[in-house]
Amino acid sequence: MTNITDLGIAALRDGVAKGAFSATEVATAFNAAVEAAQPALNAFIVTTPEKALEAAARVDADRAAGKPLGKMAGVPIGMKDLFATRDVQTTAASKILEGFKPQYESTVSQKLWDAGAGMLGKLNLDQFAMGSSNETSAFGNVISPWRRPNDTTPLAPGGSSGGSSAAVAARIAPAATGTDTGGSIRQPAAFTGISGIKPTYGRCSRWGVVAFASSLDQAGAMAHDVTDCAIMLEAMAGFDPKDSTSLNMPVPDWAAALDADMKGKKVGIPREYRLDGMDPDVAKSWDDGIAWLKDAGAEIVEISLPHTKYALPTYYIIAPAEASSNLARYDGVRYGLRDLPEGAGLQDMYAATRAAGFGPEVKRRIMIGTYVLSAGFYDAYYTQAQKVRTLIARDFTKAFEQVDVILVPTAPSSAFALGEKSADPLEMYLNDVFSVPASLAGLPAMSVPAGLDRNGLPLGLQVIGKAFDEQGVLNASLALEQRAQFSAQNGSRPEKWW
């Protein structure tokens, strides 16, 4: 008998549909796995086993009644704690929202429940999704299930969707939602040897997702493999009149149209991504990826994305600028933390509440954002950054006149140890160097596992596609997945130590 918790979305859904096991059995198995792993991995901020069981009971009842089952029927998932979930604490991993239970459900989570998924719990993340290692969470950092051989040093699961990546990699959740502002789905997916897709900006509604940087934030799927990501993204995506930036386009049946045959396709390899001093293992995995896509029938084309080097500074102006304004609502007046010192006035309450409620990285970004929007600096920073953002997007538009997809590494290294980079914010920001350009351009991008580096840790490859062409991204990713044979490799899953 297969171990239920080894299975991904498609296998669980099909197993439930066929009656190989019940949805309740699935939920029970994952609830137990979550409970066992929680003390060691800290992947969840709150667990909701009862929610998983309720959803499973509904699916089992529907199946018994012969009703049609949803795309995600019987699949319990982890929900990043950036999505508002009705009556379940929603914190964005910040003290300032501790205890906050929304009266509403985010569009994306509601769509997943409507598709038959259940909720295992709310996943830990970097505070307000600001971070690349999960170390900025106010609820303790997530520990990656991965370790270097013969070394118990705790490693970062990536960020900000680090609870998501850790849970899926540890097989305590078959899939999890993520959000990606500058790489927050792709980099943690790469660090933990799973697949993660950020769709085109606007595919998934932002309604009910705690905002970090509105023009960049985009929800996506994190799962075992490309097929599972396609299934889950279909369930999440779709036009939402409650989000003015939502794309009013039909959602294709991506999973049904998956096709790893790359014949006739052109794959762009941007020379600007080949950085001086690039980690040789990362460089090798990129070369492997190129070879695999060639093998799948694609033509490899060297391209240029000349403004790539400006992407990181541009991102670190625009994202904090938007964040500084988006986070102004956490003021102690209406919900969440209120710190009202004796005899304090309104301004004192703001200062005390926000000083106590926000972590250092959040404060840093609010200060950066406030600075770049200030009178006298606005044009030099924000306006200039918007112009460069347009140029970066134009680089991609031009490149996509020649090629169908672009292949680059996901992150400049494999997972680092907790604490290794947290002292130096700039070094931490550099982790986003390969993921940020696609975010600025609003393009779909996916990370798939490519192999292990010299430390036995996973590396990811990133496929960037044209706007709205999630299918092209998924297909190229599938071609990579089939050739990387990652899931079959020895050591391709973290050895259970928790």
Place this chain on the structure above:
Amino acid sequence: MSEYRIQGATGEWEVVIGLEVHAQVTSNAKLFSGAATAFGAEPNTQVSLVDAAMPGMLPVPNMECIRQAVRTGMAINAQINKWSRFDRKNYFYADLPQGYQISQLYHPIVGEGAIDIQLDEKNPDSVKTIGIERIHVEQDAGKLMHDQHPTMSYVDLNRSGVALMEIVSRPDMRSPAEAGAYLSKLRTILRYVGSCDGNMDQGSMRADVNVSVRKPGDEFGTRTETKNVNSVRFVMAVVEQEARRQVALIEDGGTVVQETRLYDPDRNETRSMRSKEDAHDYRYFPDPDLLPLELDDAFLEDCRASLPELPDAKRTRYETALGLSAYNAGVLTADVETARWFEVLLAETAAKAKKPEAEVAKQAANWLISELFGALNKLGKGLDTSPVTPAAGAELLALVADGTISGSIAKQVLEKMLESGDGAAAIVEREGLKQTSDSGAIEAAIDGILAANADKVEQYKAGKEALFGFFVGQTMKAMQGKANPGVVNELLKKKLA
């Protein structure tokens, strides 16, 4: 027109005024949420998740509010920007849940326009054009309540997110009267268009008054901005007080500081609220939650087609097509409800008389302005609460027109209509007020009067013709006002010949 000048110790000063008027857009729902906007609801009963700025909530533009702003722009002949954008104005305050107001700084929806003001109703040459720089739409804030708890302030978010139009004039006004006339005219236009109810006492319209002074011909002086002034009278008072204060300050060797001030109507003075040094840095930037607002031709055409006849056009038509005096046309068109009332009255009156409107317009206008307004005024009522409907008024006018009652009886009938709410014909019938043209009865009355006043008859015949009016009055009195004045005149002339 005479120029308004402040007499200072050093000579004459000119005052320069610009107004930023905040007008609440008439709409059922807020600018970016579906919450209701009715005035006077219990605190925090009209608040959506968006208005309360709950985490993850997003604004979606209410196109009805956009439509009203565009129609307003069209009504002042302004440029309509088919591409506009929303910006965030960032500041912290307890009545501002998002920590920013969604407004339009860089690309407003309406560009330059103008409105004409007339300073003297009876002088058509006293028209001045006041430029309007822009109209943009933005969210209103909530309201702090300081009287609910001994140490805490409460917040009512009902108003949070309600759509406002900010209508920014050019600094084209030069006197309190011009500022008052501009605000009144703007209010008239908004009420015609239906984009704002103009209820200044409910806060639906309020003005930030920018005032500076200069010696005539000099460059503009430093201006102050007096915030949230909520009546035409107060706007005029602010201009006057602020101009005098600035002149006195400058002449005493001081300088005017660019600052925000508040008006205290009880003491009729303005007070400093905050100076430029404490001014907020609002860190305006385009709202990333919203796409640029792009309006297509069909939308604009729909807006244009839905515009009513506007006050200036209506006034001209009343003068030229209906033959009303400039003054009467001005009075009847000053408020959209008056004009609406008049037009129903006119239509009913014309229908009853089977005459074109132009032939009965003067009668209807005079009655409305001289009789009904006066009578309502005595009762402390306005047209909106008038017990007499336009149809009832037309019935009364028809009785006068066909000779059933005299003009003086009509006044009595109107009073009874206002008291009882009954129709004119019923009152005339019940009270026996019908005018008589029975020459026998009138002749008998005249004979009695002439006999009783033989001396005056002598004087009249000797050339004191002014006494004719005396005889008419006595006859009417004898007839209890019900004699047909035409018949009385005719018979008297015959008898006195």
